[in-house]
Amino acid sequence: MPDDRFWVFSICTPYGDVLVNIGNLEAHLPGKYLMKYDNREYGLDTKNPPAGFVGLIKFPMAYGLSNMRILTSRTNEDLAAIWALQAGFSVEAQDRPGNPVAPALNFSMFRSQEYLPGVNQTFEEAVLKVAAKIAAYNPPYVTGDRLWVKTKLAKAGFKNDEFIQPKGSDIGLAVASANETVEQFTAKPGVLHDVGNGWVIHDHQYIGLYNSNYEMRYQVASYLYLGLADDQCVYPSRAEEISVDQGKSILFTFAAVPKIKEGGFWSLTAYGPDQDLIENDLNRYSLGDRDALTFPDGSLVSDGEGSFQVLLQATDIEPPANWTSNWLPITAGGSNITVTLRWAEV
Incomplete structure (x- = not known):
C-alpha cells in the first residue's frame, strides 16, 4: 500500500x-x-x-465483519490503481484445535422473511429476531457486562436463539423508551463537544469503540454504522438536521483550507431524509481534498490558502459553470438533510 494513501481495515463486531x-x-x-x-x-x-x-488479531466474538476503506480520487486512473491493490487482498481459513465455538453464520437468514420487516412483523420485531439468533455467540467484549446483559436479554424475550415477545409487553413503547434514554444520554455534558458554528463531535469514548456505552452505540449505528474511532477519523456533524426549502440552496464557507497530514483526507458529505447518499447525475456524493475545488478567483484550493465555499443545491437546479466544481447536489424539491465532515489526521 502506498504511504501517501489513507487506508484502513477495520475488524468490527456485528453491533458496530x-x-x-x-x-x-x-x-x-x-x-x-x-x-x-x-x-x-x-x-x-x-x-x-x-x-x-x-x-x-484476537477477537472475542464468534461473528464479526471487516470494513475496508481505501482513499480514492474517483478518477478512472485512480480506480484502476485501487483495483490492482484489491487483487492482492485475500482471506484464508486456518485449521484450529477444538470444537466450533458457534454454528456457521447462515447468510441466507438476512433474506428470509422470518427476519425481514413486512406485513407480518415490524422492523423492530425483525431486528430483535436477528439479534436473538446471534446474541448467545457474540456476548459483550466487556467481560464484566456479560451476566447482566444476558439477564436483561432473557427478560426481553431472548431464549434458545429465538425472540418471543413477553406477554403484556409493547414493542412500540419499548422503542420509544429506548430512544428517549438515548436522547437523555446524548444531552449529558461531555458526550458531544461544540466545535463552533453549529458543529459538534462525539467525545472519544462515544464513537468507534463504545465499551459499556450501549446507548451511544445504538445512537451512532442509526446513522454511522461502523464509524471509526477518533484515532482514525473525526466526524464533525451539524447538531440538527438542515431544512432546505424548495428552490433554496446552502453555502458552506470554509474560512481556511482544512489542514491534514500526509496520508489523511477531509470530505463533506450530504445525506437525504432517509439518511442515505443522494443520487445525482454527477455521481458526486462528497467534496473534499481529492476534488478540484476552487477559490472565488478560479484557482485550485489544493494549490493555495484562504477562504472558499461549497454549494449545496438541488440535483435538478444546475448552478453557473463557475460553481460546478464546488457543487454538492442535494435532494430536489426541498427536504431535511444531514451534513457530515470527515477528517483523517487533522
Whole structure:
C-alpha cells in the first residue's frame, strides 16, 4: 500500500464496535495477519506474532465483519490503481484445535422473511429476531457486562436463539423508551463537544469503540454504522438536521483550507431524509481534498490558502459553470438533510 494513501481495515463486531484497525496511520506492514478467537480479550499484537505472520488479531466474538476503506480520487486512473491493490487482498481459513465455538453464520437468514420487516412483523420485531439468533455467540467484549446483559436479554424475550415477545409487553413503547434514554444520554455534558458554528463531535469514548456505552452505540449505528474511532477519523456533524426549502440552496464557507497530514483526507458529505447518499447525475456524493475545488478567483484550493465555499443545491437546479466544481447536489424539491465532515489526521 502506498504511504501517501489513507487506508484502513477495520475488524468490527456485528453491533458496530470497531475493535481493531490495521492501516497507514499506524504504519502497519503488509503481509499476513492471523485472526484468532479469544473470548477474554481482543486487540492487535504486532510485536510477538506467530511465525509467518506480521500480526495477531484476537477477537472475542464468534461473528464479526471487516470494513475496508481505501482513499480514492474517483478518477478512472485512480480506480484502476485501487483495483490492482484489491487483487492482492485475500482471506484464508486456518485449521484450529477444538470444537466450533458457534454454528456457521447462515447468510441466507438476512433474506428470509422470518427476519425481514413486512406485513407480518415490524422492523423492530425483525431486528430483535436477528439479534436473538446471534446474541448467545457474540456476548459483550466487556467481560464484566456479560451476566447482566444476558439477564436483561432473557427478560426481553431472548431464549434458545429465538425472540418471543413477553406477554403484556409493547414493542412500540419499548422503542420509544429506548430512544428517549438515548436522547437523555446524548444531552449529558461531555458526550458531544461544540466545535463552533453549529458543529459538534462525539467525545472519544462515544464513537468507534463504545465499551459499556450501549446507548451511544445504538445512537451512532442509526446513522454511522461502523464509524471509526477518533484515532482514525473525526466526524464533525451539524447538531440538527438542515431544512432546505424548495428552490433554496446552502453555502458552506470554509474560512481556511482544512489542514491534514500526509496520508489523511477531509470530505463533506450530504445525506437525504432517509439518511442515505443522494443520487445525482454527477455521481458526486462528497467534496473534499481529492476534488478540484476552487477559490472565488478560479484557482485550485489544493494549490493555495484562504477562504472558499461549497454549494449545496438541488440535483435538478444546475448552478453557473463557475460553481460546478464546488457543487454538492442535494435532494430536489426541498427536504431535511444531514451534513457530515470527515477528517483523517487533522
